[in-house]
Amino acid sequence: MAEPDKHSTDVASIFFGFFIALWIFTATKAVRQTSSIWRRRHTLWNRYVIFIWTEVFANVVFAVTTYLYIRGVQKPSLAYFTGIVIMWAVLTQLLLQIIVNRVALIMVTKDRPRLLRWGLFLFIGLVNISVFCIWIPAMLRSGPQWVRINHVWERVEKSIFLVVDLGLNIYFLYLVRSQLIEKGLTKYWPLYNFNAGIILISTSMDIALLGLQSLPNAYDYIQFAPVAYTAKLHIELSMAELISKVVRGRNRVDASDDWTSDGTVLSSHIQGGTKRQTQTLYAKGEMEIDERSEAGLVGPERQEGILKTVAVVQTETRDGESGTNSERGSMKGTAVA
Structure with missing residues (x-):
């Protein structure tokens, strides 16, 4: 992977500008939902609140530090690259856990959500560890073999996240259709259709991360990562609001319901x-x-x-x-x- 140079700053600035705009909208939505939870419960000790705000702040730290590195303000070092991987691991873990939390809402069996959460945590954890072991040596130029291995593994790793994200969303669609709509709760059709639409947006973020690795300076794709993760978080916040509205809405049901x-x-x-x-x-x-x-x-x-x-x-x-x-x-x- 080539080190960042002055020719990559323009691309990085564009990505950073997109990130700032999207982050403001996402943080505003998070504030609104957090205020609603506080008004009802008078506490913010809540897994959902902790997840979304950790994601919000980790994204902004990730974006700023990466941009400073591309601009040449932050110098390459073991501490810097280790910090970047740690923040990336937090972002990927929490984002997928937020999606799992949404999927778990419709699961009837009590043990299944727990198994899904821990199974996904361990699986993604292995991917995170592999990046620690491969990406950092490649960035530190520990040897040409690390650069070659990282060139391949980065694409494999991004493909894994694409498949996992897509699989969770398709599973959510299946549960909404089989557990709610087919049981007569037809008011969940808007939720089903909305999620079917956002799958395209969420998947396009992962595809963009894959494609951007082919840029002349491969480090530029890292500046796009917080844009992709913030967009995914915004989607999850919007899904939460839609679920809330749908649940309160009236439903066309049979006379027996x-x-x-x-x-x-x-x-x-x-x-x-x-x-x-x-x-x-x-x-x-x-x-x-x-x-x-x-x-x-x-x-x-x-x-x-x-x-x-x-x-x-x-x-x-x-x-x-x-x-x-x-x-x-x-x-x-x-x-x-």
């Missing part, structure tokens, strides 16, 4: 001659249900994020029977503010 406008959906599923009424509660922020106070809680669970889907009560009656109003009134939940 009970819908109330306070954010609670009672879906009826026919299984083996038994009508199962499942109350699903949606709430922004972090939700924790007290098992002792919720007598009907199915599998006590705690999840964190801008939107939580918690299966609270399952009452089963035979055909022709239905839950009483008093039973429904005893269920507790928080509608999306």
Whole structure:
């Protein structure tokens, strides 16, 4: 990989300008969502809040330090390259965990989100470690073999992130379609269509990172990385807002379904001659249900994020029977503010 020179500063300045504009819009959206969470919970100790703000600040530090390096202000050193890789590892890990958090909202099984989070963390962690071992020696000119290996591995590594990002978004589409829309919750069509559209934008960011590695100065693509990661974060913030709006919206359901406008959906599923009424509660922020106070809680669970889907009560009656109003009134939940 060639060292940055004066001819790369123009390209870097363009990327840095795009980053500043996009970062302002993204940070503003993060402030708005954080303020909403604070008004409801009076605390910001929340996985979602921590993730998005770490991502916001890591992006700006990454962009500024990289730009200073290309301008020649920051000199190449082991400390600098190590810091760049650490920030990149934080950005990639948290961004994918934010996407996993969105996917986990629709997962019914309690253990699956945990397995997905940890499995992805370990897998991406191995990729991060490989970059530590290859990219830093290549940048320090430890030997021509490191430069050749890095030339190949950088493209492989970017392809891995492209496939993982694309896979998570396609899995989210599958869950929305199979777990919500096909169960009669047709109000989730806008969410499905929006996510289908943003897949193209998110994937194009990864493709651009791959393509920019072919520039005369291969280091220029690193200046584009915070642009790509900030764009992806903006997408996730927009998805969180859309999910919140959709959850509060009215839904066209069958006559057998009970819908109330306070954010609670009672879906009826026919299984083996038994009508199962499942109350699903949606709430922004972090939700924790007290098992002792919720007598009907199915599998006590705690999840964190801008939107939580918690299966609270399952009452089963035979055909022709239905839950009483008093039973429904005893269920507790928080509608999306």
